[in-house]
Amino acid sequence: MRPMIAGNWKMNGLLAQLVEIETIAVACAASPPQADCLICPPATLLALAARLAAGRIAIGAQTCDAGISGAYTGDISANMCRNAGASAVILGHSERRRFHGETNEQVSTKVRAAWAAGLLAIVCIGETERQRVEGRTRTVLDDQMDGSLPDGLTAQTTVVAHEPLWSIGTGLTPEPAEIEAVHARIRQALVARFGDEGLSVNILYGGSVTPDNARDILQLANVDGALVGGASLDAIAFEAILRSA
Ligand code: PEP
Numbered sequence: 001m002r003p004m005i006a007g008n009w010k011m012n013g014l015l016a017q018l019v020e021i022e023t024i025a026v027a028c029a030a031s032p033p034q035a036d037c038l039i040c041p042p043a044t045l046l047a048l049a050a051r052l053a054a055g056r057i058a059i060g061a062q063t064c065d066a067g068i069s070g071a072y073t074g075d076i077s078a079n080m081c082r083n084a085g086a087s088a089v090i091l092g093h094s095e096r097r098r099f100h101g102e103t104n105e106q107v108s109t110k111v112r113a114a115w116a117a118g119l120l121a122i123v124c125i126g127e128t129e130r131q132r133v134e135g136r137t138r139t140v141l142d143d144q145m146d147g148s149l150p151d152g153l154t155a156q157t158t159v160v161a162h163e164p165l166w167s168i169g170t171g172l173t174p175e176p177a178e179i180e181a182v183h184a185r186i187r188q189a190l191v192a193r194f195g196d197e198g199l200s201v202n203i204l205y206g207g208s209v210t211p212d213n214a215r216d217i218l219q220l221a222n223v224d225g226a227l228v229g230g231a232s233l234d235a236i237a238f239e240a241i242l243r244s245a
Pocket residue numbers: 008163167168169170206207208209227228229230231
């Protein structure tokens with residue numbers, strides 16, 4: 001399947017940083033990569049980023065609300081993201097779950113809203129270090145998938161991103177065998193619930209992916225791309241990761 005390399009800028013990025021998006025878009029147009037390229041800047045830059053990208057790379061949002069419109073001060077609907085030029089949205093990132101208390105149920109409702117707006121939903125799941133050492137990774141991820149992924153999921157509408165919380169922004173990554181074992185379990189769970197469709201869902205790995213480790217991680221079984229935080233802020237680093245796929 002065609003891999004996806006997605007960049008999550010988190011709460012970073014002012015107008016001046018749009019040049020990073022333009023640089024990647026120009027590079028992708030000049031020499032198309034082997035992977036789909038998506039950058040998710042903050043909501044304030046979505047429309048400008050999409051205009052600059054001009055279809056050469058995809059632009060996504062980092063979250064959206066489940067509602068359509070109305071008296072929800074500060075919230076942004078999936079349709080608004082789409083209208084601003086996004087084609088995807090990251091949902092259930094561990095920072096949203098942790099700092100905004102997002103539950104599996106809320107993530108699932110947001111996924112449905114994203115689908116209804118025509119956005120690709122990138123649904124994040126991940127275990128903490130403690131859950132991992134206690135041998136609970138599989139149960140935790142199974143629970144998150146059961147609760148966050150709605151019925152009716154297809155590979156065209158949804159991507160799953162496995163991001164061990166202890167790996168995000170720490171420079172630490174699991175051993176290759178651990179990534180393969182966890183991703184094999186995610187694939188198994190997707191197939192058990194969604195049948196053949198589960199075979200085609202992209203499963204991204206996320207957590208301290210850099211130009212130095214990208215190639216090794218991306219060639220692992222059931223790793224169909226990467227969700228990249230810190231290294232996505234720099235066009236040179238992000239392009240190097242993109243070209244590793
Ligand atoms: C993330 O938060 O989605 C992420 C993967 O961050 P980083 O690459 O910085 O670890």
